[in-house]
Amino acid sequence: MAPAPFDLAAARMREHDAWYVGDPDRLARHYSSAPAARTRPSQYRGGLVGAASRFFWGRPSPPDQRRTRLHVPLAADIAAASADLLFSEPPRLTVDNPRAQARLDDILNTPTIHSGLLEGAEVAAALGGVYPVYLRVVWDAELEAHAMLDPVDRRCPARHWRGVPDLAPLGRSDLDGVEPLLDALDETYSSWMRDVRLAKARLLVPVGYLQSQGPGQSASWDDDQEVFTELNMLTRGDAGAPITATQFAIRVQEHRETVEEIVRAILRTAGYSPPTFGDHDDGAPVTATEITARERSSERTRAKKSLYWAAGLSSISAALLDVDRTVFGTGATVTAPPVVKFPDRTQPDPEALARTAQLLHAGESASAEVRVRMVHPDWGEPEVAAEVQRILDETGRSVPDPAAFRGFAESGDTVDGLEPARGR
Structure with a gap:
């Protein structure tokens, strides 16, 4: 037990960990054993009193009934998406x-x-924590000839801990404040699946149509049987013994709209956009600009988190170099902590960049070099210089170097078949 x-904080982390892991048994145990979720008679009642008394996962299951509650792993998806937004492409440290x-x-x-950064970011998104504080510098000369970073599981501030100074540095989970919505999402999905189960076609048949399985073994109905023995039984008028088919409707539209609204509320509270999780309004192709807008x-959440990660990675990588220099004698010293730069997540739209470059050229407001760098931000100096030269050559704006031309003249060689000028 933590002091x-x-x-x-430990109790909150256990709750978020249960949602992150997504084990139904674990969720049921957590909410059934929580101090605020003790069994009360109202929990067994129907209506609003029973529904409001506890979380869906904390309600006791009716006796002699198999568990039919379904868990939607949205919490794990949010944690994974957070890590992907930050570290699908690793940052550059200089x-x-x-x-x-x-x-x-x-x-x-x-x-x-x-992979360690991805792992640490995913766990931090689920459980909270000031992100890179839980990366530590380690070394093992038998394993690697350099110091290493090691992510530490479980160990931004959480809203619940604002009034507790000792807990303020522990940070906030992406799941903070959305636990009831996650619970409601599971309840809605479980209700949807209950409709599916109840909507299975069933036949209500007279007892006389059942085939006895022997004394004490009840009876059964063969729905593939085509001919039945005539039975002496009371019927209404001339009608035969009734066989009634029952099949309930599945409330697909109602459940889908409820699920979509709950999911949007969860993502909105957690700071994410539905398209990040592949939820698009239609299947039409979109440009990079439209993706950025959606x-x-x-993107805002990624920008905020990257500030914390950049600060932490800068400090810990400086410590990493200090340990590496001391333990392995590298002599690699630095006068300032490394600068951390996260790459742009959304690639620019080539068509939009081409239009911008064309407008800049027509307005004579940017050089060929600036336009090349804009269209090809990933190119280095040699590639940019070569492309600029090709553009100048193709447009006839490439001017020979006068110094080189004079050198030809002084050497007595010909240029384009012309005799060099002779001094008088």
Whole structure:
């Protein structure tokens, strides 16, 4: 048991962990054993009193009935999406020392580190925590000849802990405040599936149509049987013994609209846009500009989280270089912490960039180099210089270097078949 006040944080983390893991048994145990969710007679009643008394997952199941509650793993999807938004493409860390930069690239630019950042970001989104605080510097000379970063599970502030100074640095989970909505989503989906189960076609047949299975073994009905033995039984008028088919309607539209609204409310509270999770209004193709507009909430959340991660990664990577220099004698020193830059998540629309470059060229407000860098932001200096030269050559605006031309003249060579000028 964690000491006060950290017991509050531990309890909250256990709750969020249950939603993140998504095990129905674990959810049921958590809400059944929570102090505010003790069994009361009202929980067994119908109507609003019973519905409001506890979470859906905390209500006791009726005796002698199999569990039919369904869990929707949206909490896990939110945590995974948060990690993908931040680290699907790893950030770039730069320092002022070329030797230290090479060492930093060797250590951090590896699949192990990239996957570790994804793992740490996903767990932090689910359980909370000031993000990179739970990365630590470790080393093992028998394993690797350099220091390493290691993500620590479970150990931004949470709204619930604003008044508790000791808990303020622990940060906030993406699930903070949406637990009742997650519970309502599971209840709605379970109701939907209940309609599906109840809507199975069933036949109500007279007892005489049942085939006895022997003394004490009840009776059964063969729905593939085509001919039945005539039975002596009371009927209404001339009608035969009735066989009644029952099949309830499935309230698909009502359930779907309820689920969609709950999901939108969850994502809105957590700070994400539905398109981040593949939820588009239609299947029509969209441009990168339209994607950016639709995912504005997710982009804002990513921008805010990247500030925390950048600050933490800068500090811990500086510590990493210090440990690496001390333990392995690399001599790679830096005068300032590394600069962390997260790549742009949404790639620019090539068509929109081409139109912008054309307008800049027509308005004579940007050079060929600026336009090339705009259209090809991932190119380095050699590629940009070569492309600029090709553009100048193709447009006839490439002017020979006068110094080079004079050199030809002084050497006595010909240029384009002309004799060089002779001095008098």
